[in-house]
Amino acid sequence: MSISQLSRRDFLKVTASGALGLILSELGLDRALAAPPTSQGLALWSGVPIYDAPFATANKIELLGKDKVVNLLGEAQGDYFDNPFNTTWYQVEGGYTYSGVILPVETKYQKPMYEIPAEGQLAEVSVPYSLAYLAPYFYAKTSHRIYYETTHWVKKVVITREEKGVWYEIYDRVEKKSYYIPSYNMRFIPNDELTQISPEVPNADKFLHVDIPTQMVTAFEGQKMVLSVRCASGQRGTDTPKGEWFTYHKGPSIHMTNQGDEVAHIYNLPGVPWCSFFTGAGHAFHGTYWHNDFGRPRSNGCVNLPSSISKWVYRWTSPTLTAAQDYVNLPGEGTRVLVE
Amino acid sequence: MTRTLWMHAEPSSESTKVRLCQRDTLVNITNTAVGVDETAPNRIWYQCGNEGYIYSGSIQPVRTNLSTPRMDIPREGLLAEISVPYTDAHEAPDPASDVVYRMYYETTHWVMSVTSGADGQVWYQVLDDKWDKLYYAPAAHIRIITAEEVSPISPDVPGKDKKIVVKLDAQLTIAYEGDHPVFIVPVATGAKLRSGTYTTPQGDFITFYKRPARHMAAGDVAASGFDLPGVPWVQYITKGGISFHGTFWHNEFGRPRSHGCINLSTSAAKWLYRWTSPDVPLNKIFSYGYVGTKVEITN
Secondary structure: OHHHHHHHHHHHHHHHOOHHHHHHHHHHHOOEEEEOOOOEEOOOOOOOHHHHHHHOOOOEEEEEEEOOEEEEEEEEOOOOOOHHHHHOEEEEEEEEEEEEHHHEEEEOOOOOOOOOOOEEEEEEEEEEEEEEEOOOOOOOOOEEEOOOEEEEEEEEEEOOOOOOOEEEEEEEEEOOOEEEHHHHHHEOOOHHHHHOOOOOOOOOHEEEEEEOOOOEEEEEOOEEEEEEEEEEEEEOOOOOOOEEEEOOEEEEEEEOOOOOOOOOOEEEEEEEEEEEEOOOOOOEEEOOOOOOOOOOEEEEEEEEHHHHHHHHHHHHHOOOOOOOOOOOOOOOOOOEEOOO | OOOEEEEEEOOOOOOEEEEEEOOOOOOOOEEEEEOOOOOOOEEEEEEHHHEEEEEEEHHHOOOOOOOOOOOOOOOOOEEEEEEEOOEEEEEEOOOOEEEEEEOOOOOOOEEEEEEEEEOOEEOOOOOOOOOOOOEEEEHHHHHEEHHHOOOOOOOOOHHEEEEEEEEOOOOOOEEEOOOOEHHHEEEOEEEEOOOEEEEHHHHEEOOOOEEEEEEEEEOOOOOOOOEEEEEEEEEEOOOOEEEEEOOOOOOOOOOOOEEEEEEEHHHHHHHHHHOOOOOOOOOOOOOOOOOOOEEEOOO
16 A cells, blocks of 8 residues: 555555654654643644644644643654754644644643642642633633642632532732632642652752753752753843752742833743742743743743643752742842753 | 521521521521621522521522513513512412412513403413423512523524533533633533433533423422422433523532433523523524534543
């Protein structure tokens, strides 16, 4: 059977069967398909193309709208566009998408929680995204969308009498405004997910290295390397400042915005998760829900990491925050960071 | 109160029993409280002033709003809802006449004409849409529904882009416009009851048959049958009678407990009814056809 006789449906059928290796080698596609990072992916732009092969020159089959959620079937290595360090593509039904514009997500509805501590409760979005309502009522106007693994400070659980709905009131410290989220869409972060990682290692032996040319973030405990991942650091004009720094202020959920700053392009990002700041000007390691393109500078100065990695960095560095703290600022403390 | 139950001193079934409340007792709900049992699917209790707490699953939140009677009832009737906790359907416009059944808060009924009762008050003639009989109830207890409150929601979104997903294991119903979830509520779907298994079927359906009110009855009421006049905002998805609808006989969402239907709170059922196709113009008894909004029922 030659390839030209294969329709896409046949190809998928064959792919599912044992003949995969043979067909792939004929196509020149004989690369191992790895497991996808999550079971679903969310299109971060309007018009994310699905290609028929993981190559920039392949045919575009279909465009995905913004926030479209697709099942991820596998992960393949292929071409890159702007970022030579990211050649990852996701296999989706019908083809492949470049990973940089797909946020790996899961859909995990939660049982409502009814009790929260007086000081509030940290929670994360556990579905691709949730609507934020202006009142705890499904006829209420909606505001923005909050995305998978973004973190928010729940101030109150609201039970509505007629609808029998359970809503979480989240508070935005920048806007000084509350929003209401259907409880099914958010997971409370249990306290044991906030404890320090490697508490037995003295803070003086912990060291985070950020290598700007290769966009590598490496964590060391003494001589031992314990983490090595690609990041996205500040782009030209808003470079991540080089030098020695300390992670002296931290917060698990920060609304990052530069509104009013006319120099840099405007950004307004509520619920940025797991922020470990190392300069007084707001440079931080933090999670990222607006791109998945690590390996090239593209931020406004921060060191963007996948949210799960930023959570690890947040838990590994000092100071350690308790469940009741939504921010600490301890000048003179923190884990050492070298940006070069 | 949808059945006889105890009011407790604390929001826990283990706590001291304060008072036995008969079915249809009215209590003033002053607040909501959280039940002590952390494993319960529904932990909401209602606080009744200083008197005690009562489990919310068998309490229907109601209001008492007396309505001004309308005299201009057209021959085809007007859609109306009960605006008081309950009112009785009588054989004649006379409080002394026989009571046929009780009609509860926010149930929907067809008002066919208006008449003056033996008590000098205004009474409505109400249609039983299952048995095609006419009963009477005080007009002050019944509110005529306006066209505005049943106007379609998101009519600008093409019908093919709307989809309802029912998640049986999570007991949630989610409405999607395109890929965007716009509505999420807890539901109660079909359960394994003592009398048999009524699990809601899985698969793809459409809301092909909608009616704003339906007297639903099946089986022997003495043995797990049911007789529910005025079930509001009904959207059938199978010819066997599986539907989305409002619920006045319980208030316990989050665990399966129905005879196969997807029970929603009445306000949620109304939202969904307004959002799906086909549109049912106000004062049309039903819309039935081969079109409707997609429904996907999965585990």
